Amino acid sequence: MDLTKEIKDSVLTTTLDALWNWGRKNSLWPMPFGTACCAIEMMATLGPRYDLARFGAEAIRFSPRQSDMMIVSGRVSIKMMPVLKRIYDQMPDPKWVISMGACASTGGFFNTYTLIQGVDQFIPVDVYIPGCPPRPEGLIEGLMKIQKLIENKEKVYHPNVEDDGMYGDSHVGIDGRKGDFVPEVVTGKY
């Protein structure tokens, strides 16, 4: 790892990181976690009218291993939450989460004991979209916000590989994030 320290601040790696982020930004493959009516609106966004393919995010991956961005669209009950957490943990880093609609973001008007009052209590959410359900424009706006996040590198989530517990809660910190911000290009640990 001496090499890592040597090239950490060099021009080459920062440029490479920008290039990588440019690639990530324009090919966000979503993992749909559609549990309710927001998922219908998500499908409408993917359809020909609103055409999410214009943003490079049309390749819906039903395997979390192949996806970059999770769209939580719909109500998440207490029984469903371990499933969501597990799918989130199975996604390879770096990963982003969109919380779509009132129910996923805050519980909406289902303020009951069965429903998770916001999935951000368990997984780090990057972008929230209000609405019940949001229009496709809202989801596109959320996706553009994620792209902006990736562009501004300082907010991109690079996990700390050292204490990576696959099923632990090591990912969630007080601000929803934990880990150092060293680009994995220079850590060379993958």
Next chain:
Amino acid sequence: MSITVKNVSLPRGKSWIDNTYVIPVFKGLMLTFRHLFKRKDVLRYPEEKKVLPPNYRGLHMLTRDDQGREKCVACEMCSTACPADCIRIVAGDGGWEDSREKHPVEFEIDELRCIFCGMCVEACPEDAIDMTDMHNLADYTREDFIYNKERLLGVYDEYIKRHPDHAKRRDGVFKKMMNSSYFTVSDVEKAKHGTGH
């Protein structure tokens, strides 16, 4: 009941040309190719935006009267009607130089919990709360979605610049709806005379 045997034959084309599957494939590709030159139905969202009707239920706003004063009297009808409990009002005495009984000291709507049903707008006796056509809201933190009084009044100021005749347009749509065949004659009569249940 005895068992009957049904003979199913493979579907065949009308002629031997169809059975080769070569020409039909090209026929299909021609259809795809022709669509390249047709009108595209894609709404290129960030550049072109859909024009929404004036009674669209988007982001809330707190309206002002013609002198620029807030109309809200903090009666809390909206927060009572709200099914999602997303409106919080703290009422204070006075307002408009003590010509009114109450005014809202604090007025907060959690837009992330709101389900945009429009009950608050219907409940408001002063037409103080109304809805805009702003729907493309997405942000990074939950705190960004808590709209306080100043912000909601700011939404009004911004919205009324774009649609100075908002109330008139919206009422026009409702009038059109009432006169359309969607409602029966008795519904319209009931609404006119207020003899509903």
